Amino acid sequence: MASFKIEHPIARRPDAPGLFLALAPMDGVTDGSYREVLTAMFGGRSGISVCVSEFVRVLRQPVTEAVFLRHCPELARGGSTRAGVPVFVQLLGSDPAWMAEAAARAVALGAPGIDLNFGCPAKTVNNSDGGATLLKQPCRVEQVTHAVRAAVPASIPVTVKVRVGWDDAAPMVDIAMAAEQGGATWLTIHGRTRTQLYKPPVDWHAIGRAREAVSMPVVANGDLFSVSALQRCAEVSGCSAFMIGRGAMGRPELFVQARTGSDRESLSRADMQQLLLRYVAQLLADGAGQHATLGRLKQWLRMGGLLRADMAQWFDDIKRLQTLAEAEATLTQAPQVAKLSSRKSSLPSISTKAPPSPRA
């Protein structure tokens, strides 16, 4: 397997000893500010190993630098978050030549790795021949991967993200072999079919079948919301590399707990509130407007509320508020945050300085 271009001490590969934990891409959720805050607190050797950007749509035209920087502002800083966690640029498309072109551009801009999205279930994307549609013909996964692999230096990982199949998991092994044949460095599998969308059950067994069929590392993904879920997934799939998406919103501490194997130390209410307020500060420092920031805050609370009762309550408290100031005040006035001044937080401090201008 190729090694990372960024020889950062925390950059690790999923086949290295120990746990590999990737922060999943989530379109409209995991923006640069989110990655910045999460990796500052839970990145590095003791937490998140790698992040993947929201997908960049590749049609039959070049992707501009501005688009890359919007999806992955870390490109302006060498392709990693300030905490030094590499951020792979994810591409979504089906035309091998244009995908290769986009990958070469992303790497020229500083991407430390390229991830290819063959799992997106959105109808608009699938109807224009993108995302999970390609799972119906594994040879197309191979072709796109091959073209991208050939277009970027061998030192740059080209990774592939898939679901277990379109409407059943039968082709999983063929899909995994196609990705390997195309030269993928590793394969991330969300254990659901396209037609399942996000409905249960997640199929970690299919991930295990793929892992056994290929020699590249396989990263397991889907419903990893707790330490015990990670342990069960490891048993069922045989994987020691995982990607966490929605769980990061309600249980960001999972990245650390996964390594200790204990979930006794969960984030307190006060620490969670502080994390959310840091996210707000980071978004504003990164140039997001008040309205967009309010929307992102509501979104985090809505999704985090699926795992934490206090976040569900905060979402209820702010969901109808129209201004960020009101929402911040609601969060800040909650009793636990008010006590913060008299209690040292267990969270490490982070800078919310604005990043350098992309064009600097």
Ligand SMILES: Cc1cc2nc3c(=O)[nH]c(=O)nc-3n(C[C@H](O)[C@H](O)[C@H](O)COP(=O)(O)O)c2cc1C
């Ligand atoms: C709102 C949302 C947006 C997503 N956007 C992307 C994306 O841009 N690229 C991608 O590969 N997967 C995307 N996914 C899928 C996640 O990366 C992940 O595979 C899925 O949520 C299952 O993992 P989880 O159970 O840990 O959340 C998205 C998921 C959600 C919920």
